[in-house]
Amino acid sequence: MPVDLEELLAPSHTAVVTMECQRGVIGDMASLGGLRDVMLDRGAIDAGARLCAGARAAGVAVVHCLAHYRPDRAGSAANCRMLAASAKMNEKTGGMLVGSESAQVIPEFNPQPSDIEIARWHGMSPFLGTSLDQTLRNLGVATVVAAGVSLNVGVMGLVINAVDLGYQVVLAGDAVAGIPDDYGDAVMDNTMAFLATMCTVDDIVARWA
Numbered sequence: 001m002p003v004d005l006e007e008l009l010a011p012s013h014t015a016v017v018t019m020e021c022q023r024g025v026i027g028d029m030a031s032l033g034g035l036r037d038v039m040l041d042r043g044a045i046d047a048g049a050r051l052c053a054g055a056r057a058a059g060v061a062v063v064h065c066l067a068h069y070r071p072d073r074a075g076s077a078a079n080c081r082m083l084a085a086s087a088k089m090n091e092k093t094g095g096m097l098v099g100s101e102s103a104q105v106i107p108e109f110n111p112q113p114s115d116i117e118i119a120r121w122h123g124m125s126p127f128l129g130t131s132l133d134q135t136l137r138n139l140g141v142a143t144v145v146a147a148g149v150s151l152n153v154g155v156m157g158l159v160i161n162a163v164d165l166g167y168q169v170v171l172a173g174d175a176v177a178g179i180p181d182d183y184g185d186a187v188m189d190n191t192m193a194f195l196a197t198m199c200t201v202d203d204i205v206a207r208w209a
Helices: 033-042 044-058 081-093 132-138 154-164 181-195 201-208
Strands: 014-019 061-067 116-120 143-149 168-177 197-199
Touching (some): 014 132, 033 044, 033 168, 033 181, 044 143, 044 168, 044 201, 061 132, 143 154, 154 181, 168 201, 181 197, 197 201
Parallel strands (some): 014 061, 014 143, 061 116, 143 168, 168 197
Protein backbone atom coordinates (compact mmCIF):
# COMPACT_ATOMS: atom_id res chain seq x y z
CA MET A 1 0.00 0.00 0.00
CA PRO A 2 1.60 3.31 -1.02
CA VAL A 3 2.12 5.68 1.89
CA ASP A 4 2.53 9.46 1.80
CA LEU A 5 4.92 9.89 4.72
CA GLU A 6 4.67 13.67 4.64
CA GLU A 7 0.93 13.48 5.28
CA LEU A 8 1.09 10.48 7.59
CA LEU A 9 3.65 12.18 9.84
CA ALA A 10 2.32 15.74 9.67
CA PRO A 11 3.19 17.35 13.04
CA SER A 12 -0.33 18.69 13.48
CA HIS A 13 -1.76 15.20 13.98
CA THR A 14 1.20 13.08 15.11
CA ALA A 15 2.52 12.05 18.53
CA VAL A 16 5.57 10.05 19.56
CA VAL A 17 4.54 7.43 22.11
CA THR A 18 7.35 5.72 24.02
CA MET A 19 6.78 2.46 25.86
CA GLU A 20 8.43 1.81 29.25
CA CYS A 21 11.61 3.73 28.47
CA GLN A 22 12.31 3.94 32.18
CA ARG A 23 15.45 3.79 34.28
CA GLY A 24 14.33 0.55 35.93
CA VAL A 25 13.53 -1.11 32.60
CA ILE A 26 16.22 -0.09 30.10
CA GLY A 27 18.17 2.54 32.00
CA ASP A 28 20.93 2.66 34.58
CA MET A 29 18.73 0.97 37.20
CA ALA A 30 17.45 -1.82 34.94
CA SER A 31 16.54 -5.08 36.64
CA LEU A 32 16.14 -6.79 33.25
CA GLY A 33 19.70 -6.33 32.09
CA GLY A 34 19.27 -8.33 28.90
CA LEU A 35 16.71 -5.92 27.50
CA ARG A 36 18.90 -2.92 28.26
CA ASP A 37 21.86 -4.67 26.62
CA VAL A 38 19.89 -5.30 23.42
CA MET A 39 18.71 -1.68 23.32
CA LEU A 40 22.30 -0.48 23.71
CA ASP A 41 23.69 -2.93 21.16
CA ARG A 42 21.09 -1.86 18.58
CA GLY A 43 21.67 1.83 19.28
CA ALA A 44 17.96 2.00 20.06
CA ILE A 45 18.32 4.28 23.09
CA ASP A 46 20.26 6.83 21.04
CA ALA A 47 17.70 6.51 18.24
CA GLY A 48 14.86 7.05 20.68
CA ALA A 49 16.59 10.15 22.04
CA ARG A 50 16.90 11.55 18.50
CA LEU A 51 13.25 10.77 17.88
CA CYS A 52 12.10 12.64 20.99
CA ALA A 53 14.36 15.62 20.25
CA GLY A 54 13.20 15.80 16.64
CA ALA A 55 9.58 15.62 17.70
CA ARG A 56 9.90 18.43 20.22
CA ALA A 57 11.70 20.65 17.69
CA ALA A 58 8.83 20.15 15.24
CA GLY A 59 6.07 20.69 17.78
CA VAL A 60 5.11 16.99 17.80
CA ALA A 61 3.74 15.76 21.11
CA VAL A 62 5.92 13.33 23.08
CA VAL A 63 4.01 10.94 25.33
CA HIS A 64 5.78 8.52 27.67
CA CYS A 65 3.88 5.40 28.75
CA LEU A 66 5.19 4.25 32.11
CA ALA A 67 4.68 1.30 34.43
CA HIS A 68 4.77 1.84 38.16
CA TYR A 69 3.39 0.30 41.31
CA ARG A 70 2.27 1.20 44.81
CA PRO A 71 4.42 -0.20 47.63
CA ASP A 72 1.51 -2.47 48.64
CA ARG A 73 0.82 -3.29 44.97
CA ALA A 74 -2.83 -2.44 45.44
CA GLY A 75 -4.54 -2.43 42.05
CA SER A 76 -1.77 -4.51 40.46
CA ALA A 77 -2.32 -8.17 39.61
CA ALA A 78 0.34 -10.81 39.00
CA ASN A 79 -2.01 -12.74 36.73
CA CYS A 80 0.54 -13.99 34.18
CA ARG A 81 4.10 -15.27 34.34
CA MET A 82 5.61 -11.99 33.16
CA LEU A 83 3.77 -9.84 35.70
CA ALA A 84 4.50 -12.35 38.46
CA ALA A 85 8.21 -12.31 37.65
CA SER A 86 8.18 -8.51 37.50
CA ALA A 87 6.42 -8.30 40.88
CA LYS A 88 8.96 -10.64 42.45
CA MET A 89 11.88 -8.69 41.01
CA ASN A 90 10.47 -5.32 42.05
CA GLU A 91 9.76 -6.61 45.56
CA LYS A 92 13.40 -7.69 45.83
CA THR A 93 14.88 -4.45 44.43
CA GLY A 94 12.24 -1.96 45.56
CA GLY A 95 12.08 -0.73 41.99
CA MET A 96 9.34 0.81 39.83
CA LEU A 97 7.43 2.31 42.77
CA VAL A 98 5.32 5.41 42.21
CA GLY A 99 7.62 8.45 42.40
CA SER A 100 10.81 6.39 42.52
CA GLU A 101 13.90 7.08 40.42
CA SER A 102 13.62 3.71 38.72
CA ALA A 103 10.15 4.64 37.39
CA GLN A 104 11.45 7.81 35.73
CA VAL A 105 11.95 8.27 31.99
CA ILE A 106 15.56 7.53 31.06
CA PRO A 107 17.70 10.69 31.09
CA GLU A 108 18.96 9.95 27.56
CA PHE A 109 15.51 10.99 26.33
CA ASN A 110 15.95 14.36 28.06
CA PRO A 111 12.33 14.51 29.31
CA GLN A 112 10.88 18.01 29.16
CA PRO A 113 7.96 19.76 30.89
CA SER A 114 6.13 19.70 27.54
CA ASP A 115 6.24 15.87 27.50
CA ILE A 116 3.20 13.99 28.78
CA GLU A 117 3.59 11.01 31.10
CA ILE A 118 0.83 8.42 31.42
CA ALA A 119 1.37 5.64 33.93
CA ARG A 120 -0.36 2.36 34.57
CA TRP A 121 -0.07 -0.04 37.47
CA HIS A 122 -1.77 -3.03 35.95
CA GLY A 123 -1.77 -5.06 32.75
CA MET A 124 0.58 -5.11 29.79
CA SER A 125 -0.78 -2.46 27.42
CA PRO A 126 -0.59 1.33 27.81
CA PHE A 127 -4.07 1.96 26.38
CA LEU A 128 -6.28 -0.23 28.56
CA GLY A 129 -7.41 1.39 31.78
CA THR A 130 -5.43 4.62 31.27
CA SER A 131 -6.13 8.06 29.80
CA LEU A 132 -3.79 7.49 26.83
CA ASP A 133 -6.50 7.20 24.16
CA GLN A 134 -8.46 10.24 25.34
CA THR A 135 -5.27 12.27 25.77
CA LEU A 136 -4.19 11.55 22.20
CA ARG A 137 -7.65 12.36 20.85
CA ASN A 138 -7.74 15.63 22.79
CA LEU A 139 -4.39 16.49 21.19
CA GLY A 140 -5.87 15.85 17.75
CA VAL A 141 -3.59 12.87 17.13
CA ALA A 142 -4.29 10.52 14.23
CA THR A 143 -0.80 9.01 13.83
CA VAL A 144 1.15 7.33 16.64
CA VAL A 145 4.92 6.91 16.26
CA ALA A 146 5.82 4.01 18.53
CA ALA A 147 9.19 3.43 20.21
CA GLY A 148 10.51 1.59 23.23
CA VAL A 149 10.22 -1.90 24.71
CA SER A 150 9.54 -4.53 24.15
CA LEU A 151 8.61 -6.11 20.85
CA ASN A 152 7.85 -9.29 22.81
CA VAL A 153 4.78 -7.85 24.53
CA GLY A 154 4.61 -4.13 25.39
CA VAL A 155 5.25 -2.55 22.00
CA MET A 156 3.14 -5.22 20.36
CA GLY A 157 0.25 -4.37 22.68
CA LEU A 158 0.71 -0.65 22.02
CA VAL A 159 0.63 -1.13 18.25
CA ILE A 160 -2.31 -3.55 18.19
CA ASN A 161 -4.40 -1.40 20.53
CA ALA A 162 -3.61 1.75 18.57
CA VAL A 163 -4.71 0.08 15.33
CA ASP A 164 -7.87 -1.25 17.01
CA LEU A 165 -8.70 2.28 18.19
CA GLY A 166 -8.37 3.71 14.70
CA TYR A 167 -4.92 5.32 14.80
CA GLN A 168 -2.37 5.08 12.03
CA VAL A 169 0.84 3.64 13.47
CA VAL A 170 4.43 4.26 12.43
CA LEU A 171 6.98 2.00 14.09
CA ALA A 172 10.42 3.55 14.60
CA GLY A 173 12.19 0.28 13.86
CA ASP A 174 15.61 1.32 15.12
CA ALA A 175 14.18 2.64 18.41
CA VAL A 176 12.59 -0.63 19.55
CA ALA A 177 13.91 -4.01 20.66
CA GLY A 178 12.90 -7.45 21.82
CA ILE A 179 14.74 -10.33 23.46
CA PRO A 180 16.42 -12.25 22.11
CA ASP A 181 17.42 -9.76 19.44
CA ASP A 182 16.64 -12.03 16.49
CA TYR A 183 13.15 -12.67 17.89
CA GLY A 184 12.56 -8.92 17.94
CA ASP A 185 13.56 -8.76 14.28
CA ALA A 186 11.17 -11.63 13.50
CA VAL A 187 8.32 -9.80 15.21
CA MET A 188 9.00 -6.70 13.13
CA ASP A 189 9.15 -8.70 9.90
CA ASN A 190 6.20 -10.99 10.54
CA THR A 191 3.82 -8.97 12.71
CA MET A 192 4.63 -5.27 12.94
CA ALA A 193 5.08 -4.91 9.17
CA PHE A 194 1.43 -5.89 8.71
CA LEU A 195 0.14 -3.42 11.31
CA ALA A 196 2.36 -0.35 11.07
CA THR A 197 4.36 1.68 8.59
CA MET A 198 7.98 0.76 9.22
CA CYS A 199 10.46 3.65 9.28
CA THR A 200 13.83 4.55 10.74
CA VAL A 201 14.16 7.46 13.12
CA ASP A 202 16.12 9.39 10.49
CA ASP A 203 13.29 8.86 7.98
CA ILE A 204 10.76 10.15 10.49
CA VAL A 205 12.73 13.15 11.70
CA ALA A 206 13.56 14.14 8.12
CA ARG A 207 9.82 14.60 7.47
CA TRP A 208 9.68 17.04 10.40
CA ALA A 209 12.78 19.00 9.45
